[in-house]
Amino acid sequence: MSRPLHIQNLRVTRKDRCICAFDQLTVEQGERIHIQGLNGSGKSTLFRVIAGLEQDYEGQIDIPAELKPVGFVQQNPYLFRGTVLTNLLYGTSGKSIPHADDVAREIADKIEITKLLDRKVKYLSGGERRRVALGRTMILSPALLLLDEPFADMDSPGINATSNYLNSLRDTTILISSPSPLPEMPLLTRVITMD
């Protein structure tokens, strides 16, 4: 039996103001959870804490080895200078990922950005940038995927491609934050509301 991700009594305070509070959260391996909440409810901070980008917090977080590596696509992802393909391959540098180029093209095909592969990232739209950031993270095969408002700025073909791709990820535990209901995701196990 694999251990779950467990968060207890999480409090993140900045300048004497609590910006994220979560009493308890348990995420079983393979779950797909939608964390819904208004802007400023602490969704992004929660993801940053799980991703290890925030060290200054109170409470307990236990991420089992089975849920590592953690992949995190930020709300407004940064793409490095260069092309879409160089960004997709960024995380493979110095790692033994066999046929990384083929894997990148396969993921690009699934999220429908193949025609953008040679395009410089500065010419991408907001929705395209999000899909590239998702592909760049997925090439590393994360066991736990944190997606912070992944459908913002996306047109309907982009939303369809992304949600179809996410639905196809059978073994990945996924947490998705969004202020509004998500597009159709049949494998969604729970919706948690933050306020």
Place this chain on the structure above:
Amino acid sequence: MEMILNGITEAIKLLVSGDSLVLDAAWRSIWVSTTAVIIGTILGISMGTFLARHRFTGRGLVVTLFRGMMGVPTVLIGLIGYALLARQGPLGTLELLYTSWGIVIGEVLLAVPIITSLTHGGIKNLDPRIPETALMLGAGPLQRWKTYLSEARLPIMLAILTAFARCFTELGIAIMVGGNLKFKTRTLSTSTTLETARGEFSRAVAMSLILLAIAICITVIIAFVSREDES
């Protein structure tokens, strides 16, 4: 005005005829400055990146010191270089005083604070998502360092070009550490000073024209690099 025009005409003749004094000084200025800036770039980028990405006690003081050193007069650096390289100085046994390599050492002292400070500023002002993204994508220290340099390419290029411009046109270090020895340590700036004092105005103008041409080249390169980065 007539003196200036005559000077320019004579200077062009000297340049076209390949005057050995002018060409020797020009060549020495180029290789001394280039060598100093290459060494300064290696040291300055390493220190600038380290200062921007690592926290330690006294970091602010070190950064302020480097910034302050950007404005130190070259005569003072020349004096320090002279004190270091003089026979009775700590580096006297190297016998580099009044040699081109002595000037290189002095100009490294000039270039390092410029490149360190401007690199530090460039990397410190990078988007905070860059280190986070690199970290989340599993980049090791070397890949992260390469990413910072790539993302801060423009300020770092400007730092290197600024350092080169200062080294190429400086006078104090070349005179005090180099000694302005004919065909040995004479550079364009020291030659210009000497030839003007000797009344050889056309030769001084010829030297200045080369200095001006290099300065214009650097300005054009800076403009080109900036435009490339923005487009």
